Amino acid sequence: MTALFNRTHAGQTALPAQFQEAMSALLEARFTMSLPVREHHGKDESPFGIIAPDAVAFVNSTDEVAAVIRLCGQHRVPVIPFGAGTSIEGHFLAPHGGISLDLSGMNAVIAVHAEDLTVTVQAGVLRKQLNEEIKHTGLFFPIDPGADASIGGMCATRASGTNAVRYQTMRENVLALTVVTPEGKIIQTGTRARKSSAGYDLTRVYVGSEGTLGIITEVTLRVFPQPEALSAAVCAFPTVASAVQTVIETIQMGVPIARVEFVDALSIRAINRHDKLDLAEMPTLFFEFHGSASGVAEQAETVQQIAAGNDGHRFEWATHPEDRKKLWNARHSAYFAALQLKPGCKAVVTDVCVPISRLAECVTATDADLQASSLPCPIVGHVGDGNFHVIILIDPHKPEEREEAEGINARIVERALAMEGTCTGEHGIGMHKKEFLRTEQGDDALDVMRAIKRALDPMNLLNPGKIFELD
Structure with a gap:
């Protein structure tokens, strides 16, 4: 796994001259082999280094996409779709070269x-x-x-x-x-x-x-x-277990909560520094309620009682739009705030999802594992549906930290799978979690996936090297 962090596909391109000419005729200046543009399309927030395509094609319509795909098929050139570049599992990297198909101009x-x-x-x-x-x-x-x-x-x-x-x-x-x-x-x-x-x-x-x-x-x-009324709140807890138990009880009682996010004490410390807040540096839940004014009030009262029963305190409300925005901006900036905990670091981000009844056990065991690590590892999560993330901060120049991060990642996934969960709740497989998918689904299930891939894409030109290896 270590070698994958630094693998680079750059320098001279390997595209057939006839293909280059055809693409230039089709897209003109929107087809480029500029190295900076290629590198931009070959780098994401995954643990991998730059794995650049041979060229980038900027398309503006479905018809243009179809024309590009036909040309790529004729010349056996791989195609990697590119949107906003927010992947964290290597989805749009180009381990087999080819072109990056940039659809950002199709924005109507x-x-x-x-x-x-x-x-x-x-x-x-x-x-x-x-x-x-x-x-x-x-x-x-x-x-x-x-x-x-x-x-x-x-x-x-x-x-x-x-x-x-x-x-x-x-x-x-x-x-x-x-x-x-x-x-x-x-x-x-x-x-x-x-x-x-x-x-x-x-x-x-x-x-x-x-x-x-x-x-x-x-x-x-x-x-x-858009809901008639919105209300947000934040509540701190003495332990990870008490915070997560509050979520479990809220879901099991059928409270139609819109959002409930878990942020551990280390993440709160980072958020306070990044967003200039003064939240208690303890395991914390962020809540949001949608509905009628009376419905929102009823939901919030119920959740506040559940939180109190699990030793939650400092249940603070954010009813004004600007306060809600500030609160959720802080939650959304948790990743960037975490990066400041270790200047110059790179993040290895993993996510798993487990049945809600196993969530407290899974998060608590993961937290204990992280406490024994030499690396800063904040935890955040969309725990209302059993999904949480760990942001493992490493020095990219220290192979031993990379290996430790991958070991942590593997244990988190193994723990989730043992609890009848999944290796990824929302990030996807990409290049980074292929072996975990095999463990989760089994070889027979992967063979079915491969059969679908071969039937629809027999030349293996669309985003090759992702989800599983075809051969």
Whole structure:
């Protein structure tokens, strides 16, 4: 695993001259082999070094995507889709070379059907952009992975985030897709209808496929009415176990909480420094409640009583919009705040998800493991659905710290799998978690995945080297 941190694919490109000429004729200046541009598209927040493509193609339409894919098929050139560049598991790196297909220019909101609670967007639309463009309708798109990711990328990784405990994940909120197949054909999956029994559910085949089966170019999404009332709160706890137990009891009582985020004491220390706050440096929960004014008040009262029963204290409210924004900005900045705990560090970020009944046990055991480490390892998590993250901070120039980080990562995953959980709740597999997927799913299940890949992409040109090895 150590070698993967520093592997680089740069320097001279290996693309056929005829292919370069055809791409230049098709896209003109939007096809480039500039090394800085390539390196930008070959670096993410994963533990890997720069693994750059041979070229970058900036596309503006589904027809252009199809034309590029056909050219790549003719010349056997791999294609790696690129959205906002927020991956942390190596999803858009280029271990086999090829081109990075940048869809960021495909950023139009195509249609808003407010009466049906649906919107259709191009894949390059960013999450925050979408909400800004539809807020005048009284609707919003709730899936919030923290980063301002592209909608296409969120589909590809089956993203979720802070609101998943109430609004679920991308899997449940994508109604239809426009996809370019590895042959360069354009297909539609799904419709704007809320349900269908028509044939195979191809939409779900592509959601979570990490760009290995087709290129998503348009997405039809469910959206939701903006809640009448919102309220947020923060509450500190004496132990990790008491904080997580509060979450478990809240979910088991059926409280329709919108968000509940766990942040450990080390993360709170980093957030206080980064965001100039004075939160108690203890295991902490961030809450948000959506609904009617009376419903929000009832939810909050119930949760406050549950927290008190688990020794929660300093239950502080943020009812004004600016206070709520400040609170959630601090939660979303936890990753960047953590990086400041160890100047010059690189983060190895992992996530797992377990059944809610095993959450306290899993987080507590993980916390004990991290306390024995020489590395700073803050914990944050969308614990309302059993998902949490560990940010392992390493010196990238010290191989022993890299190895220690991978050991911690492996133990976290093994613990989650032993509790009937999963090796990743929302980050996806990419390049980094392929061996964990094999452990979780087994060889027979991976053979089924490989059969699907071979059937749809027999030349293995779409995002090769991700999720599993084909051969």
